[in-house]
Amino acid sequence: MNIRSPHLDIEDLIAEVTGQAIDDRAREHLTHCEHCRAEVNRWDLVASGVRGLAADGVHGPADARPGRTRRTRQRVLAGPWRRTMLVAGSAAAALVLLVGIGAATGYVRISGDRTQATLTSVPGCTQLEQADGILQQVNGTSLVIETTSGQPLTVTTTASTFMSVSGPLLSDITDGASVEVRGSSSEGVIAGAIVTVGQPFSAVNFPGLVPVRGTVSDASAAGFTLVTSSGTRIPVTTSGDTLVVVPHASPSQLQGGISIFVLGQAGPDGTLSAKGVAAIRQFRSGGTLHVSTSVRDCSPSSIIEALGAVGAVSGSGG
Amino acid sequence: MNDPHAAIFTAGQDGACDDAELLRRIGQGQESAMSAFYREHGRVVLAQVLLVTGERVLAEEIVQDTMLAVWHGAGSFRGESSVRSWVIAIARRQTRDRLRGRRLRVVDDASLADQPSSGPGPEVMALDRAELAEVKGAIRELAPPHRELLGLVFGSGLSLPEVAGVLEIPLGTVKSRLTAARTALGRVLDEKGQNR
Numbered sequence: 001m002n003i004r005s006p007h008l009d010i011e012d013l014i015a016e017v018t019g020q021a022i023d024d025r026a027r028e029h030l031t032h033c034e035h036c037r038a039e040v041n042r043w044d045l046v047a048s049g050v051r052g053l054a055a056d057g058v059h060g061p062a063d064a065r066p067g068r069t070r071r072t073r074q075r076v077l078a079g080p081w082r083r084t085m086l087v088a089g090s091a092a093a094a095l096v097l098l099v100g101i102g103a104a105t106g107y108v109r110i111s112g113d114r115t116q117a118t119l120t121s122v123p124g125c126t127q128l129e130q131a132d133g134i135l136q137q138v139n140g141t142s143l144v145i146e147t148t149s150g151q152p153l154t155v156t157t158t159a160s161t162f163m164s165v166s167g168p169l170l171s172d173i174t175d176g177a178s179v180e181v182r183g184s185s186s187e188g189v190i191a192g193a194i195v196t197v198g199q200p201f202s203a204v205n206f207p208g209l210v211p212v213r214g215t216v217s218d219a220s221a222a223g224f225t226l227v228t229s230s231g232t233r234i235p236v237t238t239s240g241d242t243l244v245v246v247p248h249a250s251p252s253q254l255q256g257g258i259s260i261f262v263l264g265q266a267g268p269d270g271t272l273s274a275k276g277v278a279a280i281r282q283f284r285s286g287g288t289l290h291v292s293t294s295v296r297d298c299s300p301s302s303i304i305e306a307l308g309a310v311g312a313v314s315g316s317g318g
Numbered sequence: 319m320n321d322p323h324a325a326i327f328t329a330g331q332d333g334a335c336d337d338a339e340l341l342r343r344i345g346q347g348q349e350s351a352m353s354a355f356y357r358e359h360g361r362v363v364l365a366q367v368l369l370v371t372g373e374r375v376l377a378e379e380i381v382q383d384t385m386l387a388v389w390h391g392a393g394s395f396r397g398e399s400s401v402r403s404w405v406i407a408i409a410r411r412q413t414r415d416r417l418r419g420r421r422l423r424v425v426d427d428a429s430l431a432d433q434p435s436s437g438p439g440p441e442v443m444a445l446d447r448a449e450l451a452e453v454k455g456a457i458r459e460l461a462p463p464h465r466e467l468l469g470l471v472f473g474s475g476l477s478l479p480e481v482a483g484v485l486e487i488p489l490g491t492v493k494s495r496l497t498a499a500r501t502a503l504g505r506v507l508d509e510k511g512q513n514r
Contacts, residue, residue, distance in 0.1 A: 053457055
């Protein structure tokens with residue numbers, strides 16, 4: 001906090017924009033202060049400009065490429081997907097900066113544009129394979145997916161397999177559930193853009209969207225009441241565009257038709273023993289899914305973080 | 319919603335131990351470690367230098383010189399800062415040396431200093447109206463010190479104290495210059511808006 005001003009210090013604002021930690025007091029202030037949220041949005045725009053320029057410097061102007069995110073005039077968190085795309089665009093620029101010149105063999109790269117082969121090796125991780133497809137059925141702890149090549153693939157999971165589910169999963173927001181809500185606030189009401197159900201997950205971290213933690217009460221299709229640890233009750237509205245992320249899910253929570261991304265080890269019987277699974281419920285059917293993510297190395301924690309992020313930034317095309 | 323949702327996630331910069339190990343191996347003359355270091359930091363350094371110089375070829379040369387300096391000086395890294403801060407500071411010195419003698423746009427301390435205002439001025443309103451492409455264009459027109467600062471803060475993954483370390487100025491000065499950089503950016507946007 002700024003001792004000379006009731007508003008946040010620039011260091012807090014920048015930390016928020018760049019995804020660094022800010023203290024609880026600052027976060028609480030940001031939740032209720034329109035002025036500071038506007039400042040975060042302004043700095044976020046500057047940051048996007050810098051990252052965009054950096055990406056242009058490597059690959060040429062992003063604006064010349066189709067399908068790239070462009071900031072619209074209405075920039076104040078008007079919709080979760082626009083916001084998510086902005087974040088994704090920034091992250092993309094950051095990735096461009098990070099992967100290095102030449103072959104990025106030190107990274108796991110996952111591309112799920114529905115044109116991939118059945119099982120794809122992961123460069124730099126000799127024990128790791130990637131697969132993606134559509135879930136056909138769940139047999140206990142095993143998943144049967146139809147891969148992009150049209151072939152069925154059995155994915156086995158264990159209790160230690162990381163599994164995230166995300167999408168318009170409002171039914172997962174139930175009374176008593178511990179949640180973390182990100183969204184815009186107006187007159188004491190939060191318009192829920194992203195709701196993380198269960199334990200907070202570091203991969204679900206969108207700069208500019210202030211998270212508020214609490215317990216769900218009075219859940220309905222239109223929203224719920226968030227009860228914070230201090231007992232404060234905050235109305236939260238939800239809609240069909242609200243992204244719900246369940247970072248620690250189980251196979252029983254998966255339904256047929258959901259998009260599946262898997263990282264794991266290929267077994268001799270043709271199955272894939274999953275280290276991590278990201279399940280993504282499309283917001284609209286029939287869209288083309290484009291998801292790409294990278295992790296730093298082949299470690300379990302990196303796999304979890306990357307797949308968790310896949311779930312957190314999933315979306316649909318029309 | 320017709321946009322194809324492309325989402326790319328990059329893991330946080332949690333590789334400090336790996337970086338230090340890389341530098342140790344570079345100090346032993348292991349070329350593979352140098353390659354790994356280049357992959358890890360090359361793009362960030364290139365982007366930062368490019369932001370300052372605005373010249374791709376020159377920026378690439380500076381990055382090469384920077385990596386050469388890392389190759390020869392890895393043993394001098396004492397761990398007092400992050401490796402990312404260290405290599406960017408080297409790149410900054412290389413850039414300064416290469417640009418020495420060129421006629422650069424002079425920016426005095428007054429224009430780099432904080433310029434507080436009592437309310438949302440035209441610069442802020444211009445920023446509120448701006449689109450991303452306009453902001454990118456405006457950043458290109460900023461003075462090099464402003465571009466450098468914005469690149470360090472938003473493109474390099476450094477914290478503000480780390481940026482202060484790289485620039486060898488107090489944290490408070492970083493903050494005030496950051497505010498001034500945004501004001502300058504808003505001014506460029508405002509001028510462009512008035513000329514449309």
